[in-house]
Amino acid sequence: MEVETLIWKYALINAYQHGGKAEPKAVVGKVLGENPELRGKAKEIIPLVNEIVGKVNSLSLGEQEAKLKELYPEFFEGKKEKREEKKGLPPLPKAEKGKVVTRFAPNPDGAFHLGNARAAILSHEYARMYDGKFILRFDDTDPKVKRPEPIFYEWIKEDLEWLGFKIDEIHSASDRLEIYYDYAEKLIRMGKAYVCTCQPEEFSELRDRGIACPHREEPVEVQLERWRKMLNGEYKEGEAVVRIKTDLKHPNPAVRDWPALRIIDDPDHPRTGNKYRVWPLYNFASAIDDHELGVTHIFRGQEHAENETRQRYIYDYFGWEYPVTVHHGRLSIEGVILSKSKTRKGIMEGKYLGWDDPRLGTIRALRRRGIRPEAIRELILEVGLKRSDATISWDNLAAINRKIVEPVANRYFFVADPVPMYVEGAGEFVAEIPLHPDHPERGVRRLRFEPGKPVYVSRDDMELFKPGNFVRLKDLFNVQIVEASEEGIKAKFHSVDYETAKENRWKMVHWVTEGRPCEVLVPEGEELLLRKGLLEADAEVKVDDIVQFERFGFVRIDEVKKEKVVAIFTHK
Numbered sequence: 001m002e003v004e005t006l007i008w009k010y011a012l013i014n015a016y017q018h019g020g021k022a023e024p025k026a027v028v029g030k031v032l033g034e035n036p037e038l039r040g041k042a043k044e045i046i047p048l049v050n051e052i053v054g055k056v057n058s059l060s061l062g063e064q065e066a067k068l069k070e071l072y073p074e075f076f077e078g079k080k081e082k083r084e085e086k087k088g089l090p091p092l093p094k095a096e097k098g099k100v101v102t103r104f105a106p107n108p109d110g111a112f113h114l115g116n117a118r119a120a121i122l123s124h125e126y127a128r129m130y131d132g133k134f135i136l137r138f139d140d141t142d143p144k145v146k147r148p149e150p151i152f153y154e155w156i157k158e159d160l161e162w163l164g165f166k167i168d169e170i171h172s173a174s175d176r177l178e179i180y181y182d183y184a185e186k187l188i189r190m191g192k193a194y195v196c197t198c199q200p201e202e203f204s205e206l207r208d209r210g211i212a213c214p215h216r217e218e219p220v221e222v223q224l225e226r227w228r229k230m231l232n233g234e235y236k237e238g239e240a241v242v243r244i245k246t247d248l249k250h251p252n253p254a255v256r257d258w259p260a261l262r263i264i265d266d267p268d269h270p271r272t273g274n275k276y277r278v279w280p281l282y283n284f285a286s287a288i289d290d291h292e293l294g295v296t297h298i299f300r301g302q303e304h305a306e307n308e309t310r311q312r313y314i315y316d317y318f319g320w321e322y323p324v325t326v327h328h329g330r331l332s333i334e335g336v337i338l339s340k341s342k343t344r345k346g347i348m349e350g351k352y353l354g355w356d357d358p359r360l361g362t363i364r365a366l367r368r369r370g371i372r373p374e375a376i377r378e379l380i381l382e383v384g385l386k387r388s389d390a391t392i393s394w395d396n397l398a399a400i401n402r403k404i405v406e407p408v409a410n411r412y413f414f415v416a417d418p419v420p421m422y423v424e425g426a427g428e429f430v431a432e433i434p435l436h437p438d439h440p441e442r443g444v445r446r447l448r449f450e451p452g453k454p455v456y457v458s459r460d461d462m463e464l465f466k467p468g469n470f471v472r473l474k475d476l477f478n479v480q481i482v483e484a485s486e487e488g489i490k491a492k493f494h495s496v497d498y499e500t501a502k503e504n505r506w507k508m509v510h511w512v513t514e515g516r517p518c519e520v521l522v523p524e525g526e527e528l529l530l531r532k533g534l535l536e537a538d539a540e541v542k543v544d545d546i547v548q549f550e551r552f553g554f555v556r557i558d559e560v561k562k563e564k565v566v567a568i569f570t571h572k
Contacts, residue, residue, distance in 0.1 A: 003031075003035075003038070003045070003048070004048065004052070005071070006031055006034065006035070007027060007031055007045075007048060007049050007052045008052055008056070008067075008071060009068075009071055009072050010026075010027045010030040010031055010034075011027045011049070011052050011053050011056040012056055012064055012067055012068040012071065012072070013030075013068065013072070013075060014026050014027055014030070015056050015057065015059075015064050016064055016065060016068055016075075016164075017374060018372070018373075018374070019061075019161075019162045019163070019164055019372075019373045020057070020059075020060075020061045020064060020161070020162075020164075021057055022053045022056050022057055023053075023408060024046070024049050024050050024053045025408075025410075025442050026408050027049050027052075027053055028042070028045065028046060028049050028441060028442075029439050029441050029442065031045065031049065032045075032441045033441075039441065042441065061161060061164065061165075061166060062166055065166070089122075089125065089126070089129070089381065089384065089385070090385065092126055092130065092297055092324065092326075093324055094296070094297075094324050095126075095130050095296075095297065095324075096130070097130055097131050098130070098131050098132065099130075099132065099296065100126060100127055100130035100131075100132030100133070100296055100297055101127070101132055101133045101135065101293070101294045101295050101296045101297070102123035102124070102126055102127045102132065102133070102134055102135070102295065102296070102297050102298070102299065103123060103134070103135040103136070103137050103290070103293065103295050103298070104119060104120040104123050104124070104134070104135070104136055104137070104160075105137045105138070105139045105286065105289075106120075106136075106138065106139065106156055107138075107139045107140065107142070107146050107148065108138050108140055108148040108149065108152035108153045108156060109140075109142075109146040109147055109148050109149065109152065109340065110152060110340030110343065110344060110355070111152060111155055111156075111159075111340070111343070111355040111356075111362040111363070111364055111365075112155065112156045112159045112160070112362065112363045112364075113338045113340070113343075113360075113361050113362045113363060114331065114333055114336075114338060114361045114362075114363070114366065114376070115330065115331050115332065115338045115361070117163070117331075117363065117376060117380055118299075118301075118328060118331045118380050118383070119299045119300060119301065119328070120160065120163075120165075121163070121376075121377055121380040121381065122299045122326070122328070122380065122381075122385065123297075123299045124160075124165050124166075125377075125381065126297065126299075127168075128166070132296075133168045133169065133294075134165065134166065134167060134168050135167075135168060135169045135170075135171065135293055135295070136156075136157070136160065136167050136169070136170045136171070137170075137171045137172075137173065137289060137293070138153060138156075138170075138171070138172040138173060138174075139173055139282060139285065139286065140153075140172055140173055140174045140269075140271070141173045141174055141177075141279050141280050141281070141282075141285050142279070142281075142282075143264060143267040143268065143269040143270075143279070144264050144267065148174075148269070148270055148271075149270065150270045153172075155355075155364065157170070159363040159364060159367075162363070162367060162373055163363070163373045163376060163377065164373055164374075164377065169293070171289070171293065172271060173280070173285045173289065174269055174271045174272050175271065175272075176285075176289065176292075177272070177276050177278075177279070177280070179288065179292065180261070180280045180284065180285055180288055181231070181278070183288050183314075184227070184242055184260065184261055184280075184284075185224070185227060186318075187244065187260075187314070187317060188220065188223045188224055188227055188242070189220055189224070190317060191220060191245075192244065192245050192313075192317045193223075193242055193243060193244050193245060193260065194213075194215055194216055194218070194223050194242070194243055194245065195215065195223050195226035195227055195230065195240055195241070195242055195243075196213050196215050196216075196240065196241050196242075196243050196257075197215060197226065197235070197239060197240045198213055198214070198215065200238075207248075207253055207256045207257065208253050210248045210249050210256070211248070212248060213243070213257065216243075216245065216257070226240060227242070230242070230261075230263055230277075230278050231277075231278055233277060235263055236263065236265060237262075237263045237264055237265040238263070239263065240262075240263060241259045241260075241261065241262045241263075242259070242260045242261040242262075243257045243258065243259055243260060244257065244258055244260050244284070244310070244313055244314065245257060245313075246258065246310070246313050252306065252309070254306065255306065255309050255310055258283065258310050259281055260280060260281060260283070260284035261278050261279065261280050261281065261284060262278070262279060262281065263277055263278055263279075264277060264278075264279050265277065267279065282307070283307050283310045283311050284314070286307070286311065287310075287311035287314045287315065288314070290311075290323055291315070291318075291320050295323050296323055296324065297323055297324045297325075297326065298323045298324070298325045298326070299326050299328065300325065300326075300327060300328075301327065301328060301329070301330055302327045302328060302329050302330070302387055302389075303330065304327070305327055308322075308325055326385060327387055328385050328386060328387060329386055329387055329388045329389035329390055330389045330390070331380075331383060331389075331390050331391075331392070332389070332390075332391045332392075333361055333391070333392050333393070333394060333397065334391060334392070334393045334394060335394065335525050336359070336360065336361040336394070337359070337360055337361060338360075338361040343355065343360055343362070353528075356368045357528070358521060358523045358528070358568050358569075359523040359525075359526065359527075359528055363376070368556065368558065368568060369523070369556060369568050369569075369570055370401075370405070370546045370554060370555065370556030370568060370570030370571075371397065371401050371570065372401055372404045372405060372546075374404050375397060375400040375401035375404055376397075378400050379392065379396065379397055379400055382400075394571070398570075398571035398572070401554075401570070401571065402554070402571065402572075405546050405548075405554055405570070406548070406554075407436075407438065407439075408546070409436070409546050409547050409548045409554060410435040410436055410442065410540075410545075410547050410548070411433075411434075411435060411436060411437075411547065411548045411549075411550050412445065412535060412536050412539045412541070412547055412548070412549060412550070413447070413474075413510040413511060413512050413515075413535070413536050413549070413550055414510075414512075414518055414520070414533055414534070414535050414536075414549035414550075414552050414555075414567075415456050415457060415458045415510060415511065415512050415515065415533045415534045416458050416459070416460060416520070416531045416532070416533040416552065417458060417459035417460065417531070417532065417533060418456035418457070418458065418459070418512075418515070418533055418534050419456065419457055419458070419459050419462070419486070419487075419488060419489060420454035420455075420456055420488045420489070421454055421455050421456070421457050421465075421479075421488070421489040421490075421491055421511070422454050422488065422489070422490055422491070423449075423455065423479055423491050423492065423493055424482075424490070424491070424492045424493065425492050425493035426449065426451060426477060426479075426493035427451060428448070428449065428450055428451060429448070429449040429476060429477065429496075430446055430447070430448050430449075431446070431447045431448075431449070431475045431476045432444045432445075432446055432475075433445050433446075433447065433474075433475045445536060445538060445539070446538070447475075447476070447511075447512070447513060447536060448513060449476060449513060450513070453513065453514075454488070454513075455473065455476075455511040455512065455513055456511060456512050456513070456515060456534055457473075457489065457509050457510075457511050458509070458510070458533070459486075461507075461509045462484070462486075464507050464509065465481050465484040465489050466481060466484060467481050467482060467483060467484060468480070468481065469481045470494060470501075470504065470506045471491075471506055471507050471508070471509050472498070472501035472506050472507070472508045472509070473508075473509060473510075473511045474508050474509065474510050474511070474550070476511065477493060477494070477495065477496045478493075478494040478495045478496070478497075478500055478501050478506060479491040479492060479493060479494055480492050480494050508551075509551075510550050510551050510552075512534045512535070512536055512537070513537070514537045515533075515534025515535055515536060515537055516534065516535045516536070516537050516539065516564070516565055517532070517534065517535075517563065517564040517565070518532075518533055518534060518535035518564060518565045518566075518567065519531070519532050519533075519564060519565075519566050519567070520533070520549075520552075520555060520566075520567045520568070520569055521558070521566070521567070521568045521569065522569040523568075523569065531569075535549075535565055539565075541557045541560060541565060542557060542560055543557055543558065543559065543560055544556065544557065545557045546570065547567075549567075553569055553570065553571060553572045554569075554570040554571055554572070555567035555568060555569055555570055556568050556570055
C-alpha cells in the first residue's frame, strides 16, 4: 500500500477508536509496524503523519467514518463481526434493517452521567447495528421543577459525540408545544381527555377511591371552553389541568386519569421565554413525540415501566402501534455520585469543583479523569440489557480502560513528596529510557545524573532507604544507603548492571534530577487528595494526554503551565 494511503488508513482508524482525535505517535507506530522497512525513513514519515493526522482530526466523526469505509471497508466488516460476537447483544424483536429508529431523551437540567449512558449507548448501538436512525430529543418541558439550562444542551451533545455517537436528528420538546396542543384538543374532542379544575387534594381523594372527577363527563363544548381559558390565561397556575381518561379501577392509582398538560405562570424558559404558559408533562410529550418522530424501539429504565402503561392509552385512542420497549435496570458505580440533585447541591456548597469534578460520575468527569469513551461503551455493552439493577465497581471500569490506554500512554517518572538523595562515587550518567517499552519507534527520554547534584526520590519509598539497604534507581544504577532522614538521603554508588539488582532482589525506585513541579489530584471516594511532586524536566506532555507515571499510575494531563503541570489520577 502506498505510504500516504497507509497513513490515512491508520490515522482514520485511530481517530475512529478514540472519539475522533487521532494521535500522531500511535499512527507512526502502526505504519512502521506494518512496514518495518520504513524505519530508516522515520524522519521523513513523521512530518507527513502530522500533516495527515491534522486533516483527519479536522473532519467530523461522520466524515471520518465515511472516509474510512471508502478507504478500508474491511475494518468495519471485521469490527462488526467481532463486536456482535464479543458484546453479545441479542437481536431486537420486530427489528428490520434500515427501519429501526431509536431515541435518547435526556432532560438538560444537569450534566449527562454514567447512569443515563446505559439507555443512550444501547439506543445508539442498536440503531447502528440495524442501519437505522438515532434521535436525540431534549425533554425540556419542565421549566419549574427540573428547569433546563442552555449549557446542558451543548454539553450533552458534546458528550454523546465524544462517546462516538452519530446523531441523525436533534429535537427539543420545547419547540414542539403547538404539536402537543393540537393533539390535546383532538383528544378532548374525542372525549378521551378533559380539563379538571379540582383542587389537587380533592382529585387525589377521588382518584384513590376510584371515583370520577365531577368534570370528567361534562360536554365536549365545556371542555373545549376550559381548554381555551387555559391557553389564554384565564386560569392561573394550579387552577386547571388536562387529564387523559383511563380506567378508574386500575390497580395503580397513579395511572387513573393521569395529568397530561398543566399551567406554568412566567416560565421564562431558556428557549421560548414566556411565549407559552401551558406545558405538557413528560408522559404526554414523550408519547406524542415517539409517534411523530417514528420511534420503533425505546430503551428505558425498569423504573419507567409505569410510564408505558400511561402512554399506551394515548396510542390506543389514536390507533397507533406502540414502539417495542426494552426495559433495563438502573446502573450505578460504587462510591460515585450520579444523582444530578446531589451533584448540584455539592457544587453550590463548594464541595465539588464543578460538573466535571473527577470524583463524580458525569461523562465530563470521567473524561476529565482519563476514562476513554471506548471503555464506557464496552462497560455498558457488557452489562447489556439485564432487567435487574447493576452496581459496578470502579475496578471494573479501570480494568477495561487500562487495556485501552496502556498501549498508547507514554511513560514518565513522577516523584511525589520528593526527598533529595546524594550519591557518592558515581560518575556522570545518562539514562536512556523508552517512552514505551513495547514501542521503541516512539523514541527515548534522557535523564542525566551529574556528580554532586542530588536525585529526588519519593517520600513514599522511605521504608526502603534504611542504612545498609541496597536499591536500584530505575534505569540508572544501584546504590547502598548510608544515611536517611526526612531532610535527605546519603548513598554510595554500587554498580550499574540491572542483573545484580535482580539477583539480589533489590527494590527499584523511580527518580528525577531537575524535575518540573507537578501536582496530581487523586480522587478517593468523597475526598480529592493533592499529591505534589516533580515530573521529569523534559517530559513532553500536553493537556488531555493520558500518560503513565511509573510506579504511580495512569494520569490525564489537566493543565500545563509555565510554573507547573497539573494531572488527574485515572487509576493504577
